[in-house]
Amino acid sequence: MSFIFSPESDEHSESKPGTENVSGSSQTTYSYDQLKSKSETPVTGIDFKKRETYLSNEEFQRVLKMPRATFYTMPKRKHDMLKRKADLL
Numbered sequence: 001m002s003f004i005f006s007p008e009s010d011e012h013s014e015s016k017p018g019t020e021n022v023s024g025s026s027q028t029t030y031s032y033d034q035l036k037s038k039s040e041t042p043v044t045g046i047d048f049k050k051r052e053t054y055l056s057n058e059e060f061q062r063v064l065k066m067p068r069a070t071f072y073t074m075p076k077r078k079h080d081m082l083k084r085k086a087d088l089l
Helices: 048-054 055-066 075-084
Strands: 003-006 011-014
Touching: 003 075, 048 055
Parallel strands: none
Antiparallel strands: 003 011
């Protein structure tokens, strides 16, 4: 087990194998089907305004058609447009 420092929260979080978000810190990932706004099996206990952060890197690229780094350099209005199109908002 290892601990990772998260600059966004100034807290330490426990690392889980196979889970990583855009900032490199640990985070559980969920399937696109679970994260969609109109999912039949929705995930609970997540930040619904940031559903895309819970996608794996591969699924992020497949669903939003670009790498995370590219997505996060875009203006928020474009994030929202792409997330609506992917049913993540």
